[in-house]
Structures are given as structure tokens and as C-alpha cells.
Amino acid sequence: MDEAMHGGVPADGPRCLVTGATGYIGGRLVPELLAAGHRVRCLARFPGKLRDHPWTGEVEVARGDVTDADSVAAAMRDVDVAYYLVHALGTGKGFEETDRRAARIFGERAKAAGVRRIVYLGGLTPAGVPEHELSPHLRSRTEVGRILLASGVPAAVLRAAVIIGSGSASFEMLRYLTERLPLMVTPSWVHTRIQPIAVRDVLRLLVGSARLPGDVNRTFDLGGPDVLTYRDMMIRYARVAGLPRRVILPVPVLTPGLSSHWVGLVTPVPAAIARPLAESLRHEVVCHEHDIARYLPDPPGHPLGFDEAVRLALRRVRQAEVVTRWSSAAVPGAPSDPLPTDPAWAGGSLYTDRREAAVDAPVGNLWRVIEGVGGENGWYSFPLAWNARGLLDRLAGGVGLRRGRRDAQRLRVGDSLDFWRVEEIEPGRLLRLRAEMRLPGRAWLEMCAEPAGEGRSRYRQRAVFHPRGLLGHAYWWAVSPFHAVVFGGMARNIARAAASTR
Known part of the structure; x- marks a missing residue:
């Protein structure tokens, strides 16, 4: 990877491979890595999906799939840091085996290529809950993290719960439920405690993880300063969005399966995504530690609180800059803003x-x-x-x-x-x-x-x-x-x- 491969933009930071660049986090991480002076290569099954990003000319794009060992090996060439930001959520039955196979290929090819660090963003898991009792979604993410930690390449496995930012599936589910229902009959999981985090803080820590010491091979819990129930988040979202106070009536008869169908009726978030997210809310997801601050100290004002993270996520509409949702123009924005590659159901109703x-x-x-x-x-x-x-x-x-x-x-x-x-x-x-x-x-x-x-x-x-x-x-x-x-x-x-x- 040389200057010609990333648009001729001078860069002297680590050479980074980003998988999942067409996804929610990956699409927002790439410009942050470039801004930090890193050189970036993106591995994508469909490179054409990246063409609307303003940074496309500054990166090298490699066609491939994380389940294809040969394309992963080619993408790993001359890479210092490999970001694993893909998972098979929403692909139907068998996604756990797909995740498992892809993680093994990624770890093996990273070691063979001499990659010095893997960075993975997974899900925050509840304390004291046996792994077999976790939702399939959380169980798979936990297993992927374990595979990467055992790959022989130092890995930083970052674990987050609900990420607050326009385009995040968890945030969009919260947005639609709160905005569309002034009176809600909800599942009992609205009383589950959660430690959400702003997408800006997630990206800051992902970028910083590229420079962690070589002997760091462990998980890190990521969370904002607020620990809230899902009910609290809906009430506070409504307040920040200027909506009337929501009336929330939890009922115990809505199982995770039934509640995912309920979410599907109320929101445009696909059932294949809503169901695992709803199932994951059965257990409390609160950080057990904040050790990453020892390596990547929090700057003033960070991590952002829930209300500020929501304000930033809603800022695009308040400033009337919704053109990216109804125009072919690609307008660069902040990490909390919508992107051209976000799914059609992201960004609120329009x-x-x-x-x-x-x-x-x-x-x-x-x-x-x-x-x-x-x-x-x-x-x-x-x-x-x-x-x-x-x-x-x-x-x-x-x-x-x-x-x-x-x-x-x-x-x-x-x-x-x-x-x-x-x-x-x-x-x-x-x-x-x-x-x-x-x-x-x-x-x-x-x-x-x-x-x-x-x-x-x-x-x-x-x-x-x-x-x-x-x-x-x-x-x-x-x-x-x-x-x-x-x-x-x-x-x-x-x-x-x-x-x-x-």
C-alpha cells in the first residue's frame, strides 16, 4: 500500500484494513482514520456501494468477502492494523456458523500476513449470565471476539451496547418507537438497564486502538456516563426531540419473539435485525470496567452523555440538511449524521x-x-x-x-x-x-x-x-x-x- 493507493494523500500512520466499510460503523470509521493520518484499504463484496462516499478517492478498495480466505489474504498484504467490523446479523439461520468461519479466516490470514493488531467491535455482554443463556446475537459476537483473541495476533475486542447515532439499528429502533407511539404497551425489557454510548466515542476509541501497545490482547467495555433503562431512554429521547412525554405501560406477556414482531409493526427496522436486538435486551448490559481509558484517556467532555448524543444524532434534521436523504449528492457530515450507504429505514421517517x-x-x-x-x-x-x-x-x-x-x-x-x-x-x-x-x-x-x-x-x-x-x-x-x-x-x-x- 503506497500513496498512489490512497489518492496521493500524505499519511504516515498505520496501514489499516477496514472490513464492513459499507456498514454503519465502517463507513464512519474510514474518514476518521484518514483524518488521523492513516492509510486505508477497504475490503468490500460490492465496491460500487462505496462510490458515493466523499473519501472514496483517498482509499484503496479491494473486492472480497471475509468468508473467502484468498480475498482476505490479498487484502491483508502490507497491513499493520486490521479492523473486523462485520457480522452476519440479519442473514437468517446459520449466521452463527458464518460468523465463526469468517472470524477464523480473518485471524489466520492476519497472522500469516504479519498484521500487528486486530481491532474488533462486538457487543457488551451481561455479567454473571452463562454464555448459553445469551441471545444468539450476543453469543455469536462473544465467540467472534474469543476467536480473534486466540488468533496469535494481538487483538483489541471493544464491546458496546446501544450505540447512539443516526443509522445505528439500535438507535433507529429507539427513534421510531418513541416518535411513533405517544402511548406504548411495551415488553418487560423496557426495565432492563443499559449503558449506551455515542457513536463519536466509539469511533474515537476504534481509531485510538490502532496505536495500542503490542502486548495488549484483551476485551474492553465501552459505555457512556449514563446507565439507563430502555424506558428512561425513550422518555429522554422524547424530551430532547421536543415530543410530549410518552406514556409507557410494560406488559410481561410480550416475549422476545412477540416483541420483535411488535417492533416490526411499529418501525421499519427489518424483523431479521429487530428480533436479535430485542432478544439481546433481556439482560442488563452495563460496563464492568473502563480500562481502555488507561491507554486512551478520555478528552474533556467525553464520553458524551445520552442527551448530548441524541442531540447530535438529530442535528442533521434540525439544521435542515436532509439533502443526503433525497438527493444523489454525497455531502460529508459528522459521525452522528446519515450516510448515503445507510439503509433506507435509517435516519428517521422522511x-x-x-x-x-x-x-x-x-x-x-x-x-x-x-x-x-x-x-x-x-x-x-x-x-x-x-x-x-x-x-x-x-x-x-x-x-x-x-x-x-x-x-x-x-x-x-x-x-x-x-x-x-x-x-x-x-x-x-x-x-x-x-x-x-x-x-x-x-x-x-x-x-x-x-x-x-x-x-x-x-x-x-x-x-x-x-x-x-x-x-x-x-x-x-x-x-x-x-x-x-x-x-x-x-x-x-x-x-x-x-x-x-x-
Whole structure:
């Protein structure tokens, strides 16, 4: 591995292999390793999944699978530190054997290649519980850690419980349960004590583990400063998210199996992932030690508390930077933010209404119509509906439609536009508006003009809504029957208006 292999970016740190770079932790670890001056190679079954990451050009990407000894051996060449961040959770029956075989291959090939350290992120296990009584998920992660520790390569096995960050399956389950259910009949495991940790602290410790002394070969428990029940986490999540206090009624009849189906009904987290996570909540998962601080001291303000970790996980939406969820653009963000490779169910609910229309006019004509929306020009669709919405907004204490626009022809970022605010503008191509009307959530409207050749263009329009609590979901479904008239009519009429200016 040389400079040409990682985009020519100068680096003098350890040469690192990252498996699972398309996953939740791996995708966030790679930029942290690069920022620390390390050289990085990613092992991926489908390298194409990495192309949307802004750091792709700075790493070497090797095609392969952790269950294929030859591809693992090739990926281990010239590697100092190998990160094992994969597991077969969600792959169905037999995942324990798959995990076992992959861990053995990884350890054997690391030793043969002269790798000086393995770093593995596993699950925190409860004290005093025999291994055979653990959930299959936790039991498999424990076994993988044991295999890597016995590989002959010094290993740091980091064990964490619930990781707080957008995209984490555990956090998404917590998010959806809390936001969608103001009144919850829950399994008894809501009283289980848990020691969650912010994803930023997990990444900090994973990066630091690359420089642990060579004689360190052991497990380390990772946790934040708060020990909470699952019920406590739901209540505190609601408070941080600005939701009304949740009423939680635990019932003993919901077994782990039944509760996983319950989670599947309430949240979009796949049952194959929700079930092992729910089963793992039967036992208390609290750190037994904090020995890693002897090698990697906690910086001021770390580890982050639960409330701060949730605030960071929700920050992306609060700053209205949801573009990565509904645009093909890859926007680098903080470790707590969504990534392009996160599953579709990660990042919270996001409702979208998409419309497009062919325009018999050049793109410049279309853009002039887009930039002229609002104010005296109106919204090109069912004026009665827009006026009624503006009146309702004023009755609710909002701004309504009375603000109009600063200039009849030109817009700039920050301009008010009736009950919208110009959030982004790319002259001739894109206008994005953020709603400032009274809503149970956040809303955006995006309008794009694209050339279509031979004096024609295409109009693309997206309305996006991020609901806040159950009321937000109810609001979207209540107004969605009118979208065909309001948003559909808007797209058709803007296209006609642009064509009439030829």
C-alpha cells in the first residue's frame, strides 16, 4: 500500500484494513482514520456501494468477502492494523456458523500476513449470565471476539451496547418507537438497564486502538456516563426531540419473539435485525470496567452523555440538511449524521412527493418561471388551497402568505418567500425552499430545471416532510390526498408557463 493507493494523500500512520466499510460503523470509521493520518484499504463484496462516499478517492478498495480466505489474504498484504467490523446479523439461520468461519479466516490470514493488531467491535455482554443463556446475537459476537483473541495476533475486542447515532439499528429502533407511539404497551425489557454510548466515542476509541501497545490482547467495555433503562431512554429521547412525554405501560406477556414482531409493526427496522436486538435486551448490559481509558484517556467532555448524543444524532434534521436523504449528492457530515450507504429505514421517517414534467422550452425559460414563484406570481396551483393554507397558518400564529417576496424576479439565499425561506439556490438549476409555516415537523420544496436537448428541458419537483411525532405522521397522511391537485398541478402549470414564454 503506497500513496498512489490512497489518492496521493500524505499519511504516515498505520496501514489499516477496514472490513464492513459499507456498514454503519465502517463507513464512519474510514474518514476518521484518514483524518488521523492513516492509510486505508477497504475490503468490500460490492465496491460500487462505496462510490458515493466523499473519501472514496483517498482509499484503496479491494473486492472480497471475509468468508473467502484468498480475498482476505490479498487484502491483508502490507497491513499493520486490521479492523473486523462485520457480522452476519440479519442473514437468517446459520449466521452463527458464518460468523465463526469468517472470524477464523480473518485471524489466520492476519497472522500469516504479519498484521500487528486486530481491532474488533462486538457487543457488551451481561455479567454473571452463562454464555448459553445469551441471545444468539450476543453469543455469536462473544465467540467472534474469543476467536480473534486466540488468533496469535494481538487483538483489541471493544464491546458496546446501544450505540447512539443516526443509522445505528439500535438507535433507529429507539427513534421510531418513541416518535411513533405517544402511548406504548411495551415488553418487560423496557426495565432492563443499559449503558449506551455515542457513536463519536466509539469511533474515537476504534481509531485510538490502532496505536495500542503490542502486548495488549484483551476485551474492553465501552459505555457512556449514563446507565439507563430502555424506558428512561425513550422518555429522554422524547424530551430532547421536543415530543410530549410518552406514556409507557410494560406488559410481561410480550416475549422476545412477540416483541420483535411488535417492533416490526411499529418501525421499519427489518424483523431479521429487530428480533436479535430485542432478544439481546433481556439482560442488563452495563460496563464492568473502563480500562481502555488507561491507554486512551478520555478528552474533556467525553464520553458524551445520552442527551448530548441524541442531540447530535438529530442535528442533521434540525439544521435542515436532509439533502443526503433525497438527493444523489454525497455531502460529508459528522459521525452522528446519515450516510448515503445507510439503509433506507435509517435516519428517521422522511416522506417525499416527487413530480416531473417535460417542458417544451429551453432551460433558461423554465428557470425564470421557477425563480419567479410566490408573491404576486402565486404558486401555479389551486390558489384557493394555497390561500386557505396561508389563512390556517396565520390563525395558528404563523406568518401565512403575507410576506410575499423581496424582489419580483430574483431570489437569493435567506430570502423570505410567503411562508417559505430560500435555503439553497443554484442559478439556472435548483431552488430549495424551507417551510416556515406552523407544522408538526419540517418541510422542504425543491424545484429543478434540467436541459433535455434541442431547446427542451425537464422540470423536477420534490416536496419533503420530516414528521415530528405521531401528529406529524397523521398530518402527512391527512394532506396527502390533496397532493395530486396541489403539487401535481404545480408541476404541470410551471411547465406550461415556461413553454408559453418561448
